Amino acid sequence: MGLYLVPASSENIKKTLLHDIDIATAEKFLVSSDLNKLKELLGTERRFNCWAMTEGTRSEFDKMQKGDTVLFAEKSTGSFKYKAEVFFTAESEEMGNYLWTYVPNKPWKLIYFVKDVKEVNIDKRTLVMALGYSPNYEVPGAIRVKEEYLHDIIDKYGSIQAFLDAHLKQGSKNELGNHAVKNEEADLKEKIDYVKQDYERPETFVKLIEEIGILRDDSEHKERAHESLVEHFYELLGFNKHTEIKYRQGRVDISISYQDKVIIVNEVKKDWHLTYKDKNSVKQGYSYAIENGARFVVITNGDYYAIFDRSKGLDMNSNLIGELRLTKLTKDCLSILGMLKKENLKNIL
Numbered sequence: 001m002g003l004y005l006v007p008a009s010s011e012n013i014k015k016t017l018l019h020d021i022d023i024a025t026a027e028k029f030l031v032s033s034d035l036n037k038l039k040e041l042l043g044t045e046r047r048f049n050c051w052a053m054t055e056g057t058r059s060e061f062d063k064m065q066k067g068d069t070v071l072f073a074e075k076s077t078g079s080f081k082y083k084a085e086v087f088f089t090a091e092s093e094e095m096g097n098y099l100w101t102y103v104p105n106k107p108w109k110l111i112y113f114v115k116d117v118k119e120v121n122i123d124k125r126t127l128v129m130a131l132g133y134s135p136n137y138e139v140p141g142a143i144r145v146k147e148e149y150l151h152d153i154i155d156k157y158g159s160i161q162a163f164l165d166a167h168l169k170q171g172s173k174n175e176l177g178n179h180a181v182k183n184e185e186a187d188l189k190e191k192i193d194y195v196k197q198d199y200e201r202p203e204t205f206v207k208l209i210e211e212i213g214i215l216r217d218d219s220e221h222k223e224r225a226h227e228s229l230v231e232h233f234y235e236l237l238g239f240n241k242h243t244e245i246k247y248r249q250g251r252v253d254i255s256i257s258y259q260d261k262v263i264i265v266n267e268v269k270k271d272w273h274l275t276y277k278d279k280n281s282v283k284q285g286y287s288y289a290i291e292n293g294a295r296f297v298v299i300t301n302g303d304y305y306a307i308f309d310r311s312k313g314l315d316m317n318s319n320l321i322g323e324l325r326l327t328k329l330t331k332d333c334l335s336i337l338g339m340l341k342k343e344n345l346k347n348i349l
């Protein structure tokens with residue numbers, strides 16, 4: 001498997017890494033053979049993430065294979081901010097023109113489709129040095145890490161992923177290392193707090209809480225599993241599956257409708273450390289709510305829920321109704337939970 005280092009603007013990251021693309025876009029531009037293969041690889045999924053190279057990096061593109069890892073260095077941050085896995089490649093200048101802006105004579109025509117997009121935030125200087133490059137190497141364009149460098153990495157760490165994981169845990173050496181250590185400390189603190197405090201476990205939610213525990217223990221799970229938890233959550237609140245609880249409405253992960261009107265948009269994340277302070281997630285949720293006319297915005301990982309009411313106050317902070325964690329429910333959380341029940345929510349709409 002190969003490893004690619006790719007510079008990326010925040011604008012384009014938002015377009016096709018943080019936001020996924022509907023298959024209808026590919027249907028407009030890809031030749032039938034590529035489109036059929038893409039659909040086969042997507043299975044029942046209707047949306048995808050993608051990135052691209054220009055003709056000037058064709059030699060790197062031609063080496064790209066399914067399963068290769070791509071690290072995206074967001075410009076002006078000094079960090080690799082996102083990681084993804086390649087699952088398909090295709091060429092389409094028209095699709096590239098449609099998705100991304102470009103300078104004259106350099107269209108983004110060499111497109112690669114990626115999955116498992118994750119935020120990593122690894123210090124760029126530290127990583128390029130570990131890969132054998134100069135500490136001042138700026139990653140001027142998409143590059144495939146030299147095979148001899150990768151061989152050394154795999155001999156030492158066993159795999160590319162193990163190498164990246166090691167750099168995620170270097171607490172004193174880079175920003176993400178500090179973040180990773182803090183996450184480990186937070187996990188331990190949560191376990192201690194859980195033992196110390198007697199949390200509420202409503203009978204209705206016992207099975208869902210158990211499902212959350214099972215998912216947390218599965219390090220290989222996909223984001224879709226979090227969406228399944230959210231769907232189950234709203235079913236327990238009285239909403240009907242399929243008619244009122246809907247997956248992937250436009251760019252919304254899960255929307256909740258009442259009398260054919262979207263009332264809640266849910267931005268679902270895989271991050272177990274998600275909070276209402278995650279500004280990017282909240283902004284995404286708000287942009288979807290504005291598009292759909294939804295009053296409520298929820299950011300969630302299936303366990304943690306932060307609820308915003310756009311009719312309250314003038315900004316996001318004043319819109320925040322509250323937050324709750326199903327695995328650590330307090331009496332205050334129960335009142336928020338009660339408000340979200342369909343029978344109660346319909347009375348305040």
